[in-house]
Amino acid sequence: MCELLGMSANVPTDICFSFSGLRARGGRTGPHKDGWGMAMYRDSSVWSIHDPRPSADSDMADVMSKTSLKCHIVISHIRQANVGNVCLPNTHPFSRLLWDTTWSYAHNGQLDTPQSLTLLTHYPLGTTDSERAFCWLIEQLLAKFGDQMPELEELTAFLGEQCDRLREKGVFNMMLSNGQYLFCYCTTKLHWITRRAPFKPATLSDEDVTIDFKEVTTDKDVVTVIATQPLTHDETWQQMQVGEMCVFDAGELVARIESRATAE
Amino acid sequence: MCELLGMSANVPTDICFSFSGLRARGGRTGPHKDGWGMAMYRDSSVWSIHDPRPSADSDMADVMSKTSLKCHIVISHIRQANVGNVCLPNTHPFSRLLWDTTWSYAHNGQLDTPQSLTLLTHYPLGTTDSERAFCWLIEQLLAKFGDQMPELEELTAFLGEQCDRLREKGVFNMMLSNGQYLFCYCTTKLHWITRRAPFKPATLSDEDVTIDFKEVTTDKDVVTVIATQPLTHDETWQQMQVGEMCVFDAGELVARIESRATAE
Numbered sequence: 001m002c003e004l005l006g007m008s009a010n011v012p013t014d015i016c017f018s019f020s021g022l023r024a025r026g027g028r029t030g031p032h033k034d035g036w037g038m039a040m041y042r043d044s045s046v047w048s049i050h051d052p053r054p055s056a057d058s059d060m061a062d063v064m065s066k067t068s069l070k071c072h073i074v075i076s077h078i079r080q081a082n083v084g085n086v087c088l089p090n091t092h093p094f095s096r097l098l099w100d101t102t103w104s105y106a107h108n109g110q111l112d113t114p115q116s117l118t119l120l121t122h123y124p125l126g127t128t129d130s131e132r133a134f135c136w137l138i139e140q141l142l143a144k145f146g147d148q149m150p151e152l153e154e155l156t157a158f159l160g161e162q163c164d165r166l167r168e169k170g171v172f173n174m175m176l177s178n179g180q181y182l183f184c185y186c187t188t189k190l191h192w193i194t195r196r197a198p199f200k201p202a203t204l205s206d207e208d209v210t211i212d213f214k215e216v217t218t219d220k221d222v223v224t225v226i227a228t229q230p231l232t233h234d235e236t237w238q239q240m241q242v243g244e245m246c247v248f249d250a251g252e253l254v255a256r257i258e259s260r261a262t263a264e
Numbered sequence: 265m266c267e268l269l270g271m272s273a274n275v276p277t278d279i280c281f282s283f284s285g286l287r288a289r290g291g292r293t294g295p296h297k298d299g300w301g302m303a304m305y306r307d308s309s310v311w312s313i314h315d316p317r318p319s320a321d322s323d324m325a326d327v328m329s330k331t332s333l334k335c336h337i338v339i340s341h342i343r344q345a346n347v348g349n350v351c352l353p354n355t356h357p358f359s360r361l362l363w364d365t366t367w368s369y370a371h372n373g374q375l376d377t378p379q380s381l382t383l384l385t386h387y388p389l390g391t392t393d394s395e396r397a398f399c400w401l402i403e404q405l406l407a408k409f410g411d412q413m414p415e416l417e418e419l420t421a422f423l424g425e426q427c428d429r430l431r432e433k434g435v436f437n438m439m440l441s442n443g444q445y446l447f448c449y450c451t452t453k454l455h456w457i458t459r460r461a462p463f464k465p466a467t468l469s470d471e472d473v474t475i476d477f478k479e480v481t482t483d484k485d486v487v488t489v490i491a492t493q494p495l496t497h498d499e500t501w502q503q504m505q506v507g508e509m510c511v512f513d514a515g516e517l518v519a520r521i522e523s524r525a526t527a528e
Contacts, residue, residue: 046352047324051311060311063331069323088310088359088366095352096389102352123387125360 002092002108003032004190005076006175006226008182008248012042012070013223017204017211019076020065021231024206026055026078034081036061039093039104041073041179046102050091072250073182075175077106083114089126093175094134096122098141099149101178105134108228109171109187116169133166137176152181152247152255159183160245160257167243173228182248184226186240192226193237194251202232222251266356266372267296268454269340270439270490272446272512276306276334277487281468281475283340284329285495288470290319290342298345300325303357303368305337305443310366314355336514337446339439341370347378353390357439358398360386362405363413365442369398372492373435373451380433397430401440416445416511416519423447424509424521431507437492446512448490450504456490457501458515466496486515 005022007015019038027033035052055061055078077092084090092106107130111117114129117136124131140162141155149155159176163185166172173190176183184190197220199213217223226248230237240246241259248254269286271279283302291297299316319325319342341356348354356370371394375381378393381400388395404426405419413419423440427449430436437454440447448454461484463477481487490512494501504510505523512518 045315045317047313047315047317047322048352049311049313051309053309053311058311059333063327063333067327067331069327087361088312088368089361097351097353097391104352125389127361 002077002079003030003228004106004108004173004175006182006184007074007223008251009072009221009223010250011221012072014068014070015074015076016065016068017209018225018227018231020209021204021206022076022078022227023055023061023065028056029206032078032080034079034086035091036076036078037091037093038064038074038076039095040069040071041177042071044179046104046179048093048095050088052086052088052091073177073179075104075106075177082110084126084128090128092130094131096134096138098138099147103176103178105174105176107133108173111166111169111172113169137162156245156247156255156257163245164243164260175226180249183245184240185245187242189228190226190240191230191237192224192240192246193235194222194224196222203234204231205233224248224251266341266343267294267492268370268372268437268439270446270448271338271487272515273336273485273487274514275485276336278332278334279338279340280329280332281473282489282491282495284473285468285470286340286342286491287319287325287329292320293470296342296344298343298350299355300340300342301355301357302328302338302340303359304333304335305441306335308443310368310443312357312359314352316350316352316355337441337443339368339370339441346374348390348392354392356394358395360398360402362402363411367440367442369438369440371397372437375430375433375436377433401426420509420511420519420521427509428507428524439490444513447509448504449509451506453492454490454504455494455501456488456504456510457499458486458488460486467498468495469497488512488515
């Protein structure tokens with residue numbers, strides 16, 4: 001399995017604090033030692049880092065946990081390989097062009113018979129079930145909506161249905177973004193927290209690090225962090241339910257599909 | 265067009281000095297403002313950064329020019345887009361699995377009718393002629409050598425022939441690496457320099473920065489830097505010729521195909 005970390009903010013915000021906590025789980029406080037990656041969106045630009053080395057030992061991860069690079073959206077992933085060996089092309093997040101925009105995606109979980117996800121136009125570079133599911137998702141979106149991105153409500157509903165189909169094949173926790181929206185879908189574990197004024201201090205669960213968000217924010221900042229497991233032990237995180245999808249825009253929850261676990 | 269920067273070293277070495285020079289050409293001293301990327305190999309691991317923002321303005325590039333991350337091989341690229349718009353999937357270097365290893369590649373130049381490069385098994389994610397040529401090269405290597413990497417001499421000779429074929433389509437300066445060898449092929453512009461004891465100071469052409477390599481090396485270090493244009497103005501760089509291929513291993517030139525310009 002793996003762990004996911006996402007952020008959506010209304011002002012460019014760095015991910016150092018949260019990534020420090022996640023990073024420790026990549027070989028030190030957790031077993032996710034098979035690489036890590038990060039896609040960072042600021043305004044219309046996205047850049048990425050992919051590193052198949054354990055995040056707890058990686059000098060590149062060390063830099064990213066200490067250097068303030070401010071973004072609106074982050075998707076990060078630490079990997080514990082199940083399908084696909086440890087190498088650069090199997091390192092999340094994956095990115096593809098869709099509707100003239102770069103979409104980034106990371107997945108936590110494992111899918112049975114991923115080869116049964118038929119692909120016609122979009123193929124994985126690596127050998128993970130995760131990337132195959134991403135290609136499949138893009139093909140479903142293109143088949144449904146053609147070359148025009150639909151309104152958020154319609155997109156969220158359809159994406160939720162496709163994620164439900166993937167969930168039938170196993171565990172499918174995922175994050176997906178086009179630089180404006182951050183879509184988060186839960187099969188087993190995803191937690192989120194929205195921080196806004198009045199900001200308070202918080203302490204990481206995995207590292208002896210405390211931050212007082214009051215000192216690094218303004219009253220207008222809204223920042224949501226989503227993670228497989230809560231990253232702090234002195235804040236209240238919301239747990240997502242089986243089959244739930246949450247969509248964040250500029251730090252705010254803007255769309256939500258309730259759990260459809262009962263439909264199983 | 266674009267600019268390339270490569271490094272091959274016998275000890276882990278950082279690229280900060282050279283990258284500072286290259287980076288300036290990405291929107292300040294040069295027009296290559298359409299993104300930059302870097303693949304870094306240390307021992308058997310490779311990690312990568314891709315950033316479609318101008319390297320001269322990118323905070324991520326600023327970090328990479330100032331942070332010592334030591335590698336054996338680096339391939340870096342700053343882009344001035346001609347084929348394919350400015351986005352993450354069009355940002356070099358590109359990576360693919362070949363013979364159980366991650367190969368990384370970057371290209372400077374432009375190819376006529378890239379669609380005439382027939383692909384059967386390996387497809388580009390983006391829309392550049394560069395990535396298409398990389399996929400085509402991999403397919404030629406697999407068709408020729410099957411699932412076993414040949415000896416260096418045979419590989420170099422065949423790769424040189426395939427690069428010659430690409431050169432017939434336009435400008436094809438490229439760097440390619442599997443983490444051990446760094447293959448450099450020249451159509452128009454590539455320069456290289458090998459630094460070894462006794463080390464001397466050097467000054468960048470594009471930035472007011474001087475380094476005394478004596479202070480950051482040992483007597484056993486051998487470091488070769490390859491770049492589109494010489495990066496320093498007080499050292500003697502060797503200019504590669506049309507159709508020449510140089511292969512570096514641990515900083516040393518280990519194979520070379522002389523210019524075959526006369527065969528044109």
